[in-house]
Amino acid sequence: MSPKEAQEQIQALSSELQHHNYLYYIKDAPEISDFEFDQKLVQLQKLEAEYPQFADPNSPTKRVGGDITKDFPTLKHKYPMLSLSNTYSREELEDYLKRIQKLIPDEEIEFVCELKYDGAAISITYKDGALKQALTRGDGTQGDEITNNIKTISSIPLRLRGNNYPAEFEIRGEVFMPLEGFSALNKSRLDEGLEPFANPRNSASGSLKMQDSSLVAQRPLDCFLYFVMQDEPIFSNHYDAVMAAGEWGFKVPQPEKNYLKKAKDLDQIFDFINYWDENRHQLPFEIDGVVIKVNSYQQQDELGATAKSPRWAIAYKFKAEQQETILESVSYQVGRTGAITPVANLKPVSLAGTTVKRASLHNADQIAKLDLRIGDSVYVEKGGEIIPKVVGVNFAKRPVDSLEFEYIKQCPECQTDLIRLEGEALHYCPNESSCPPQVTGRIQHFISRKAMDIEGMGSETVEQFVKAGLIQNFADLYSLEVEHILPLERMAEKSAQNIVDGISASKAIPFERVLFALGIRYVGETVAKKLARHFGDIETLKQATLIDLVGVPEIGERIAQSLVDYFSRKDHLDQIEALKAAGLQFEVEKQEGGSDALAGLTIVISGKFERFSRNEIKDLIELHGAKNSASVSKNTDLIIAGEGMGPAKRKKAEDLGVKIIDENEFAMLIGL
Numbered sequence: 001m002s003p004k005e006a007q008e009q010i011q012a013l014s015s016e017l018q019h020h021n022y023l024y025y026i027k028d029a030p031e032i033s034d035f036e037f038d039q040k041l042v043q044l045q046k047l048e049a050e051y052p053q054f055a056d057p058n059s060p061t062k063r064v065g066g067d068i069t070k071d072f073p074t075l076k077h078k079y080p081m082l083s084l085s086n087t088y089s090r091e092e093l094e095d096y097l098k099r100i101q102k103l104i105p106d107e108e109i110e111f112v113c114e115l116k117y118d119g120a121a122i123s124i125t126y127k128d129g130a131l132k133q134a135l136t137r138g139d140g141t142q143g144d145e146i147t148n149n150i151k152t153i154s155s156i157p158l159r160l161r162g163n164n165y166p167a168e169f170e171i172r173g174e175v176f177m178p179l180e181g182f183s184a185l186n187k188s189r190l191d192e193g194l195e196p197f198a199n200p201r202n203s204a205s206g207s208l209k210m211q212d213s214s215l216v217a218q219r220p221l222d223c224f225l226y227f228v229m230q231d232e233p234i235f236s237n238h239y240d241a242v243m244a245a246g247e248w249g250f251k252v253p254q255p256e257k258n259y260l261k262k263a264k265d266l267d268q269i270f271d272f273i274n275y276w277d278e279n280r281h282q283l284p285f286e287i288d289g290v291v292i293k294v295n296s297y298q299q300q301d302e303l304g305a306t307a308k309s310p311r312w313a314i315a316y317k318f319k320a321e322q323q324e325t326i327l328e329s330v331s332y333q334v335g336r337t338g339a340i341t342p343v344a345n346l347k348p349v350s351l352a353g354t355t356v357k358r359a360s361l362h363n364a365d366q367i368a369k370l371d372l373r374i375g376d377s378v379y380v381e382k383g384g385e386i387i388p389k390v391v392g393v394n395f396a397k398r399p400v401d402s403l404e405f406e407y408i409k410q411c412p413e414c415q416t417d418l419i420r421l422e423g424e425a426l427h428y429c430p431n432e433s434s435c436p437p438q439v440t441g442r443i444q445h446f447i448s449r450k451a452m453d454i455e456g457m458g459s460e461t462v463e464q465f466v467k468a469g470l471i472q473n474f475a476d477l478y479s480l481e482v483e484h485i486l487p488l489e490r491m492a493e494k495s496a497q498n499i500v501d502g503i504s505a506s507k508a509i510p511f512e513r514v515l516f517a518l519g520i521r522y523v524g525e526t527v528a529k530k531l532a533r534h535f536g537d538i539e540t541l542k543q544a545t546l547i548d549l550v551g552v553p554e555i556g557e558r559i560a561q562s563l564v565d566y567f568s569r570k571d572h573l574d575q576i577e578a579l580k581a582a583g584l585q586f587e588v589e590k591q592e593g594g595s596d597a598l599a600g601l602t603i604v605i606s607g608k609f610e611r612f613s614r615n616e617i618k619d620l621i622e623l624h625g626a627k628n629s630a631s632v633s634k635n636t637d638l639i640i641a642g643e644g645m646g647p648a649k650r651k652k653a654e655d656l657g658v659k660i661i662d663e664n665e666f667a668m669l670i671g672l
């Protein structure tokens with residue numbers, strides 16, 4: 001291919017991918033499969049690597065991130081980012097309308113009602129149709145430059161569509177985390193012993209501040225743009241500008257979903273407010289109110305702004321949905337890291353469409369702050385959290401004989417005295433080696449799919465083995481034999497053999513996952529990966545000092561300290577030695593010719609091949625980041641079919657809509 005052809009192909013692929021990105025993320029109407037999209041993306045990545053002179057900082061390949069920013073530069077906003085005044089009732093809103101009508105008497109005012117998204121405000125500059133810079137709100141005058149992180153958000157265009165946009169302009173909006181993604185993120189954080197985010201807003205703003213943009217790329221962020229700013233507006237009103245921004249490729253509030261609506265008066269504004277007060281729990285994201293804006297730019301100018309907020313817009317905040325009920329008792333859960341979490345047991349009450357029996361109390365400080373007592377009438381509230389929270393006490397109803405609340409001092413499971421580390425909100429049970437839920441929880445984590453992925457074993461098996469005294473630590477797993485397992489209930493020769501085989505196969509699991517499996521506090525999947533790649537093997541990691549550790553991007557002091565503490569304990573070092581002796585991987589495998597081309601895919605091969613042996617194909621699949629699987633299921637992403645693929649398998653694949661390719665197409669995918 002000549003350089004000129006390469007350049008043309010890069011441009012063609014880029015615009016094609018931009019178009020499909022728009023159809024998928026903005027229009028919600030994809031025309032090609034995810035697989036086809038990824039294939040084109042891989043093709044573009046390869047061309048860009050081969051012809052770096054034509055690579056564009058706004059190429060669709062930049063969505064995956066990769067740039068690391070240690071300190072975000074602080075830059076001044078061209079136009080200050082003001083906030084909004086709030087109202088909480090019809091009366092207050094009515095006063096506001098009267099106030100502005102007085103400022104522009106005799107003029108009819110048209111309003112635009114919008115949702116008030118609960119996320120992090122951002123301001124993005126576009127020049128000649130390309131995303132140039134993105135800033136956080138900061139203090140309103142200056143914000144952090146987080147351009148690389150913003151580029152990873154798929155619903156934010158890197159290049160605009162058509163050619164009707166202004167040569168240079170700023171657009172503002174809200175980055176948020178949809179509820180589904182938020183729950184999934186928190187669930188995996190809990191699994192990893194990390195503190196969950198309090199709400200979707202915190203998780204959105206926290207994500208935007210991460211140093212490694214490839215991690216931001218993995219956070220399920222989305223963004224609504226709601227405000228176009230230019231020196232010389234090409235529109236006469238806000239509504240038209242927002243609709244035009246939609247044409248340029250931005251995700252803007254859609255009138256057809258009633259996310260945006262014009263209104264003439266208080267009654268019409270209230271129709272919108274009431275509709276969303278009632279229906280907001282059906283939205284896939286959080287809102288905390290409605291924003292009402294004067295539509296005409298001319299009227300906006302006449303109304304002007306105070307130092308803090310514009311006079312042409314106002315927020316109406318919803319009351320959080322609350323119920324009153326009785327706090328019957330408090331129970332305590334012990335996690336695998338020994339962290340204790342208090343949970344309120346409530347008299348069942350109906351709240352925002354579900355019956356609530358339990359609520360989170362977070363920690364001892366929170367209970368003290370609320371001055372909670374058993375038997376109190378408490379207010380529970382539902383936000384984006386998975387379980388609702390107790391937000392206050394109705395002191396008027398406090399029983400006269402109630403006693404001050406006492407937080408437990410001993411572990412509810414093993415009666416060991418609890419400890420609380422300085423600066424940490426949670427109490428811990430330090431009895432790591434024999435507190436039952438910790439022992440079981442740690443091994444359950446160790447064998448789990450993302451860790452050692454031991455086939456044949458599940459959480460219940462671990463519980464059963466621990467109870468039977470077969471295992472107490474990870475290393476014990478590797479000396480298990482069929483005869484040890486057979487006497488247990490529900491175990492037969494075959495299942496016992498499967499377990500032993502599964503354990504044995506796990507010895508090949510790569511170092512980064514072994515490191516994650518160890519369950520070191522704050523070392524989740526991604527941190528483990530970073531540490532493994534950075535240090536290469538366990539010996540080097542073991543010897544790393546606090547300073548070495550915080551020098552690694554994304555590794556903060558808390559994680560670093562946790563690692564230093566972990567490796568300072570003899571029982572941990574002994575455990576690692578025992579696992580090493582059992583044959584587990586404690587160094588990064590050097591692989592030549594590998595890539596991420598198939599990262600994350602589960603692939604099934606079937607039939608006989610000409611170019612490769614079956615084993616060669618299997619090795620190549622793993623070398624390029626995918627997993628081999630023996631049978632077709634709904635988790636299969638791709639089938640590589642050779643001669644003589646069974647008709648039953650083909651039918652199953654077709655029924656499930658799994659893509660089938662031949663060995664030559666496969667070779668192309670991995671660049672052979």
Ligand code: IVH
Nearest residue numbers: 082083084114115116117121174226291310
């Ligand atoms: S307009 C000059 N529209 O609310 C005001 N803001 O309290 C420009 N927000 O910082 C903002 N949804 O982060 C506007 N539809 C919406 C909004 C919205 C959420 C946030 C925004 C702003 C804060 C003001």
